[in-house]
Amino acid sequence: MNPPCGRCNKPVYPTEKINCLDKYWHKGCFSCEVCKMALSMNNYKGFEKKPYCTMHYPKTSFTIVTDTPENLRLKQQSLLNSQIKYHEEFEKSKTRSDAPPPENRQEQELQASNSERFNQPAGQMRPAVVSPPSGGKRYQALYSYVAAEADEVSLQEGDLVSDVEPIDEGWMFGCNQRTGKRGMLPANYVRPI
The missing domain is CATH 2.30.30.40 (SH3 Domains)
Incomplete structure (x- = not known):
């Protein structure tokens, strides 16, 4: 049995068969998807298993950025800046009703820092708060x-x-x-x- 043509779905006989782009084609059906110009095995360009002429070949352009140390640093800095913006927006969106009363705030911060210090993995405990030597x-x-x-x-x-x-x-x-x-x-x- 003869396979169907990739364009017209009619049977393709061995004398007129072109095998290209995982399909069989009649010589007259192997043409550009856009302008219908007749193509050969030497001048076609395939895209998504369809033939195109050079003029109508879909162009996919990519921007290539090399991973130089400077570009990696800029990428990391951009990521950090976006996280800062997120944190700032989050803080602004919080209502003042979440804030503890002024007399309890300092006590709660001390409790939070103590529990955080003791929840660190072994060998990574945070040191106790020490006054700076120069008083800065x-x-x-x-x-x-x-x-x-x-x-x-x-x-x-x-x-x-x-x-x-x-x-x-x-x-x-x-x-x-x-x-x-x-x-x-x-x-x-x-x-x-």
Whole structure:
């Protein structure tokens, strides 16, 4: 039995058979899907098992971005910035009725930091709160931050940062008390305590 043609579904006989794109075609039916120009095995382009001429071949363009260290850093920074925006919007959407009364807020924060410290895996316990040696400003991390450069400091949510000095509008310099490392950190990831 002769197979059906990929275009007209009529039987294709061996003398006029073209086997291409997982189908059989009559020589006259093997033409461009758009302009119907007759094609041969030398000048066709296949797309989704259909023949096209060079002019009407569907173009799929992709943007290739190489994973250079700088592009990876920018990608990571964009992700972190989107997380910051989400956190800020979430905080703004919370009603003030969730906030504990002022006299109980400090006690609740102390209880939360103590329970968080004791719920850490062994070997990763957070140190007890210690006053900064130089008496500089102290801040607490609102969000986790992974250092993107060697002169930056990584943070985990809740970390205490001492000896904080503002550098410019978006960055500060300080010491993460949990790790003991000093360096730059984003100003909108921390709040004064």
